[in-house]
Structures are given as structure tokens and as C-alpha cells.
Amino acid sequence: MAVMAPPKTLHAGYGHGSDGSGRAAPLVEIAPLSPAWYIETIRRLLHAGRACESYQMARLAADRHPRSVDVRLAAAYAAAAYGRCVLAKHYLAQITG
Secondary structure, rough: OOOOOOOOOEOHHHHHHHOOOOOOOOEEOOOOOOOHHHHHHHHHHHHOOOOHHHHHHHHHHHHHHOOHHHHHHHHHHHHHHHHOOHHHHHHHHHHHO
């Protein structure tokens, strides 16, 4: 059985440049399964109202990238959104030491 990696993802801003000019934000290519890819996927799931799936993705990300502070913070946020505040505290404790 062949395992396929997800395709590279292009993410755009929300139609506003970071300078507030109103120009479209440039597309940014994110490598699949990188910390940035996981964080963007977690964010999109949360914004879609899918907190359970977001938390599952966050757990995968935290296991795959155990040293990433950004991934741990995203996992804490997803856990809190899913109502797992004790687990959110666990992820935050890993960040603060």
C-alpha cells in the first residue's frame, strides 16, 4: 500500500496586505507535514467550527514535532477550544518548562 504525502499548500492572506494597504497578500507555499502546515490546518479547522478534528490534528502535530513551541501553543489552543482545559494546561506547561 503506497502512502501519499499531502500536496504542498498555498495559503493567501485575507485580501489585505500586512501593511494595511488593501492589496492582496502574496501566496505562501508551505511544505506538507511541516510545523507551519500543521498550525495552518489546525487554524482552519478551528475557524470551520471543527474543534474535535482540530485537537486531533494538534495531537498528531505535537507528536511529530515535539520541540516546536509554536505547535505546542497551537495544541494548547485547540485543546481549550475542544473543552480539554487540563490538556491545554499540559501543553502550556511543556512550553514554560
